[in-house]
Amino acid sequence: LKCRRSDPTGFSPTCPASRKPRGAMSSFSLSDGRNVRVLQDEAGIGAAVCEEFIASAKAAIASKGAFSVAVPGGSIVTALANMPKGAFDASKVHVFFCNERIGDGKCYKGAMKSLVAPMGIPAAQVYKVGEGTPEEVAAQYEALLCGMPSNVVGKTSSGMPQVDLVLVGTGEDGHVCSLHPNKREIKMAGGGRPIIPISEGGKTSITVSLDFICAAKKVVLSAAKASRSPMVLRALRSGSGCYDCPASMVNAENTTWLCDKDSIKGYQDKKVSDPAVAHLSSFWDIPGMKAGVLTGDLAWSLLQFAKAKGFAIPAFNCTSTSTVNAVLEAGMQLKRPVIIQFSEGGSAFFGGLSLPNKEKQASVLGAIAGATYVRAVAPAYGIPVLVHSDHCAKKLLPWFDGMLEYDEYFFSARGEPLFSSHMLDLSEEPHEENIGICAKYLARMAKINCILEMEIGITGGVEDGVDNSGVAKDKLYSTPEEVWQVYETLSPISEKFTIAAAFGNVHGVYKAGNVVLRPELLGSFQDYAGKILQSSKPLNFVFHGGSGSEKRSIDEARTHGVVKMNVDTDTQWAYWEGVKQFYDDNELFLQGQIGNPKGLDKPNKSYYDPRKWNREAEVSMTSRVKVSCKDLNNV
Secondary structure, three states: OOOOOOOOOOOOOOOHHHOOOOOOOEEEEOOOOOEEEEEOOHHHHHHHHHHHHHHHHHHHHHHHOOEEEEEOOOHHHHHHHHOOOOOOOHHHEEEEEOEEEOOOOHHHHHHHHHHHHHHOOOHHHEOOOOOOOHHHHHHHHHHHHHOOOOOOOEEOOOOOEEOOEEEEEOOOOOOEOOEOOOOOOHHHOOOOOOEEEEEEOOEEEEEEOHHHHHHOOOEEEEEOOHHHHHHHHHHHOOOOOEOOEHHHHOOOOOEEEEEEOOOOHHHHHHOOOOOOOOOOOOHHHOOOOOOEEOOHHHHHHHHHHHHHHOOOEEEEEOOOHHHHHHHHHHHHHHOOOEEEEEOHHHHHHHHOOOOOOOOOHHHHHHHHHHHHHHHHHHHHHOOEEEEEEOOOOHHHHHHHHHHHHHHHHHHHHHOOOOOOEEEEOOOOOOHHHHHHHHHHHHHHHHOOOOEEEEEEOOOEEEEOOEEEOOOOHHHHEOOHHHHHHHHHHHOOOOOOEEEEEOEOOEEOOOOOOOOOOOOHHHHHHHHHHHHHHOOOOOOOEEEOOOOOOOHHHHHHHHHOOEEEEEEOHHHHHHHHHHHHHHHHHOHHHOOOOEEEOOEEEEEOHHHHOHHHHHHHHHHHHHHHHHHHHHHOOOO
């Protein structure tokens, strides 16, 4: 459809830009603030681009007397030819370019034909990319942007040039402008350069950086056709931005995606859950929240709620129905969620130590039995519960495989896995191998909506037969680059993963001064990733070796995105202490079946009955579980 430019009002009933975009279907917002508008087809997207341009131009001109826009080439600019002349004051418009081949001027020519000439924008206010080497041209264009009057191009607090609107198309591979997946240019995100030179394959060009795009007051991305559906699905998952899909990293102050019914289909069919939970008052307000075991999107939403509200959920190693009950009782008393987890050794104990376990079959059976028991009783305690499997080293992978196979079977019957999450601890392996194996398993777990916890760096001390007490102290501390490599590899597969990064953690109780906990490192990991992704606290951390940790270290860790903390040694002692105290208090009634201070013929059954001293162990452990919950602000 063409506009009737003779209409003095500029709004013609036949002009797509002057009415509701053709085929407008729906709109929604993501939890990270990005907006999505769904149009019928590519023509509808073109009309919506015109609408966004006109609205931004009118608002900027009204507020500061000028409007600046950065445009690409191709169909986005071609669509602007449908804007009605007179819809805004064209003399106040300043046009820049998102990318351009040096010496070619294709984007400039397209803008002159479809935007500048039809709308009457002064040619002097169209800023063509110059000539020279890529480095020279990039420097020139950067100087041009930085030298513009402040009402035309502003500056962010960090000094980044800020235009009013950036229009970008998206490629099937997720590229925007000339920022292509995993290329040097996208990996310069966070470096603070607005314009990046490109020299590749004998061709030279410049492109705006991700930093420049995200600094804009508004960004509009367009994606049409079914061929872009996988990219859109990948890009719209909140918190999943990564180098492999640059479009997923675009998150300006005001970001709008324009999709047609074909490009959005994959996202809608997957029923992606976007946990917009930060505004909720209680975890009970999370849609679908229930008492009992949580999995998939609901479990993930609970972890994101904890992160947003500054608390972490403690995870307690259990070895029996009695220890499970103690944890659930504490959660019930506090009316707070808890995590019950089973180690490989704890799983074997739960199933019975008399069973053969050469291939870890008893450990698989015990873990399944434990998780099934939790599922059976947890609803009665009236609280949400996550069921997790703890440290799985490479030598224990048969145990992991057995649990995952049962998860898949359970999913086929019930539509969810048996477990909420599983942990792979391959921190003793080379870093690349660790991440590679985790990626392989996460791809499998993503199909059943199961959460992966992985570890980098080494947690010292001894845990469930794994002895890291002699590890070099430098191995107890991860680096920002290592953590980012994990995110960069796993986030394209699924957003449902947590990282147990090492910051001096040690299993067990240790003497003060032997190891220095540095929870501030978690903050540096968040800053490193956040600068690249242009988002706050994009990572989800787990605190290992929580027993014996100082409260101030726990408090600081919580502020840096820790959503889960493991507790084992302290609750083991508490359980035993309950038995010990019962024995100390009733020693003379526990020396035989008959005979005590009340008489030589008096029975002692009410004292040695396992239910009696087991219950005392549970009461003692329940008290200690409540302390851990309070330490993590899970109250």
